[in-house]
Amino acid sequence: MPKIHAPLxxxxxxxxxxxxxxVRAAITESRIITExxxxxxxxxxxxxxxxxxxxRLEISGTGATRPPWQTTGPITIxxxxxxxxxxxxxxxxxxxxxxxxxxxxxxDAVKSMHIIMQPVxxxxxxxxxxxxxxxxxxxxxxxxxxxxATIRVSVSTPSINSVTTQTMIVDYFVAPGLxxxxxxxxxxxxxxxxxxxxxASSAMKxxxxxxxxxxxxxxxxxxxxxxxxxxxxxxxxxxKFQITTTTDRISDTxxxxxxxxxxxxxxxTKVTPTPAxxxxxxxxxx
Numbered sequence: 001m002p003k004i005h006a007p008l009x010x011x012x013x014x015x016x017x018x019x020x021x022x023v024r025a026a027i028t029e030s031r032i033i034t035e036x037x038x039x040x041x042x043x044x045x046x047x048x049x050x051x052x053x054x055x056r057l058e059i060s061g062t063g064a065t066r067p068p069w070q071t072t073g074p075i076t077i078x079x080x081x082x083x084x085x086x087x088x089x090x091x092x093x094x095x096x097x098x099x100x101x102x103x104x105x106x107x108d109a110v111k112s113m114h115i116i117m118q119p120v121x122x123x124x125x126x127x128x129x130x131x132x133x134x135x136x137x138x139x140x141x142x143x144x145x146x147x148x149a150t151i152r153v154s155v156s157t158p159s160i161n162s163v164t165t166q167t168m169i170v171d172y173f174v175a176p177g178l179x180x181x182x183x184x185x186x187x188x189x190x191x192x193x194x195x196x197x198x199x200a201s202s203a204m205k206x207x208x209x210x211x212x213x214x215x216x217x218x219x220x221x222x223x224x225x226x227x228x229x230x231x232x233x234x235x236x237x238x239x240k241f242q243i244t245t246t247t248d249r250i251s252d253t254x255x256x257x258x259x260x261x262x263x264x265x266x267x268x269t270k271v272t273p274t275p276a277x278x279x280x281x282x283x284x285x286x
Contacts, residue, residue: 030045126149140178226246228244
């Protein structure tokens with residue numbers, strides 16, 4: 001795997017913060033290539049710092065100025081609880097930030113639009129097949145696993161009656177010679193499902209449990225060094241599209257980091273988010 005030499009990420013530390021305010025975190029750096037039919041592949045490098053219910057995502061690369069990153073900014077801090085996922089978007093260029101509650105937004109949409117999410121066939125949901133050798137990746141022998149799931153999402157309102165079917169095939173390449181640190185990173189620390197979202201469908205809760213079990217199964221063998229996800233979406237048999245996302249592991253470590261990494265830097269201005277919020281056009285200052 002080629003090395004990336006660039007000032008990819010900013011460590012935003014609040015001036016005067018206590019040197020003793022530190023936390024042990026899982027730090028992951030990955031290169032993500034997204035391919036869509038008829039479009040040039042987008043590449044971003046993502047750095048995730050996760051500590052319990054808190055996580056910080058830092059995005060850079062050629063794809064960082066295009067959706068979905070364009071509307072969120074290069075740095076996102078997420079804090080999850082049983083009832084919400086508070087998301088803080090930080091624009092380091094304009095020195096502004098804005099906050100939304102992703103969990104509540106999704107939960108409200110599920111309730112108001114009568115959204116139902118359901119695996120198509122429970123018995124076939126998120127099975128994990130071992131396909132033998134995955135070859136050499138970044139100098140490591142790998143074992144190839146494949147996960148398969150199909151989900152049907154129906155939306156019903158007075159003006160909309162739509163059904164979307166999404167099929168996801170995910171290929172994992174696990175390196176037995178590469179082991180994670182003691183922090184359990186198999187359930188994406190820092191990003192949890194809110195209570196409202198989790199109770200929207202008991203079948204979806206089961207889906208999440210199976211996904212976690214699959215990750216734990218692979219984690220007992222080694223670290224995932226490459227993931228290739230193929231997502232096929234069919235909306236009412238009228239719109240069909242496919243996206244392939246390849247994620248390559250650059251590094252995966254555990255370290256003590258300043259607690260201030262999960263807070264907004266001093267001197268930044270809070271702004272009001274708008275539908276057009278983006279890096280080129282920041283939200284308006286109230």
